[in-house]
Amino acid sequence: MATTEAAENQSPAQADDGNARTRDNNRGGGGGRGRGGPGGGRDNNRGRGRGGRDDRRGGRGGDDDGEELIEKLVHINRVAKVVKGGKRFGFAALVVVGDGKGRVGFGHGKAREVPEAINKATAAAKKKMIRVPLKEGRTLHHDGKGHFGAGRVVVRSAPAGTGIIAGGPMRAVFEALGVADVVTKSVGTSNPYNMIRATFDGLTNQSSPKSVAQRRGKKVADLLGRGGQVSEAEAQAEAEAITE
Structure with a gap:
């Protein structure tokens, strides 16, 4: 209410x-x-x-980008094509790519502009990467030779602290490969394309004690015994230290 x-x-x-x-x-x-x-x-x-x-x-x-690759530009060549209106310039690039852990590849590409040629060469190098066995992750297991055309190279393993004794295109290959100690010599042509191919020919012939032991059906320690010059304990320790 x-x-x-x-x-x-x-x-x-x-x-x-x-x-x-x-x-x-x-x-x-x-x-x-x-x-x-x-x-x-x-x-x-x-x-x-x-x-x-x-x-x-x-x-x-x-x-x-999970796999960080090392890219080395080795050589750029400018070519000209004469046409009715004048000259057309193009560029050819040679690139070496590696992961610094035993894998390396090279490739070349051609384009009207330098960046595009480098991109093509890098993509080609990534598709043709090879694996090279390394001793202790720093040098080659044994000496080797490679040749392609008029190019001939010699690669040798080296003790720790030697560094990369190589010049020109060969240095780029070993830096991208991850080799820290190596001695090389190039005899013959100085053409970067042939030097790179000769270097890769020598690297593809590299073999590790592990692969040789598997091929021969033996143990790695037997191969490292060196005819009794090294004790069994030392050979076994050396065999266990080899990863590739």
Whole structure:
């Protein structure tokens, strides 16, 4: 009854003002819930979706770059083609690529611009990488020779601290390969293409004691015994130290 009497005592203007305030409050609350609920959810979902896509892209990039490769530009040659309107210049690049852990490859590419030629050569080098067994991860297991055309090279293993004694294209190959101690000599042509091919011919002939023992059906310690010059304990320790 009190509520009814209060309502009856209110003037029409006061009643209209109260109803308007009630409607404004309802609108504000509903609007806040609407914006904070579905709208906020959409914004959050968009943020999570974009973040997820960016993470996936970053993951793919990380997989591609997971293997850090050493790229060495050995030689760039400019060639010209004479046409009716003048000369058209092109570029040929020779690149050596390696992982510094026993894998190396070389490739060459041609294009109208230098960066494109380098990219082509790098892609070709990555497809033709070979694995070379290394002794203690720093030098070759044995001496070797390689030749291609008029190019002839000699590669020799060296003790620790020797460094890379090589010049020109051969140095780039051994730096990309991860060799720290080696002695080399190039006899014949100085053409970088033939020198690189001759060097790779010598590296492909490299073999490790482990592969020789498997091929001959023997143990690595038997091969390292050297006809009784080394004790069995030393030969066994040396065999256990060989990983490739």
